[in-house]
Amino acid sequence: MSGAAHESRTFELPASIWTTMFGSYAVFFGALFVATGRGVAAIFALLISIAYTVMYFGTAAVLNRVSAREREILPQAHATGGIDTQTGWMDDAAVHAQILTVPILLAVFACAFAFIRALV
Numbered sequence: 001m002s003g004a005a006h007e008s009r010t011f012e013l014p015a016s017i018w019t020t021m022f023g024s025y026a027v028f029f030g031a032l033f034v035a036t037g038r039g040v041a042a043i044f045a046l047l048i049s050i051a052y053t054v055m056y057f058g059t060a061a062v063l064n065r066v067s068a069r070e071r072e073i074l075p076q077a078h079a080t081g082g083i084d085t086q087t088g089w090m091d092d093a094a095v096h097a098q099i100l101t102v103p104i105l106l107a108v109f110a111c112a113f114a115f116i117r118a119l120v
Contacts, residue, residue: 017099024103025053031110035117
């Protein structure tokens with residue numbers, strides 16, 4: 001056998017997705033802090049949640065860098081705008097919609113929660 005084939009997929013998402021995702025999580029945690037950050041227990045729970053979020057994305061970032069030099073960057077993703085997924089090619093609009101729906105809705109939820117809390 002000449003050599004094992006390596007997985008060549010990476011997190012080759014456009015910077016706009018990462019910016020929007022991290023911004024959405026920042027809004028989410030900020031709004032939750034505004035709505036519930038009045039007690040030590042609530043602040044502690046928020047800090048634990050923020051730590052888990054940082055660990056989740058940090059672990060993915062570290063694992064993405066493992067043997068990064070050995071992986072080839074897919075030129076097609078940069079040239080045509082889109083991502084090759086397990087189920088086929090997706091254009092940028094579909095990628096944005098599938099990846100950013102949950103983070104954006106979490107941010108909207110937390111803002112609505114903070115707004116309701118401010119009214120009560």
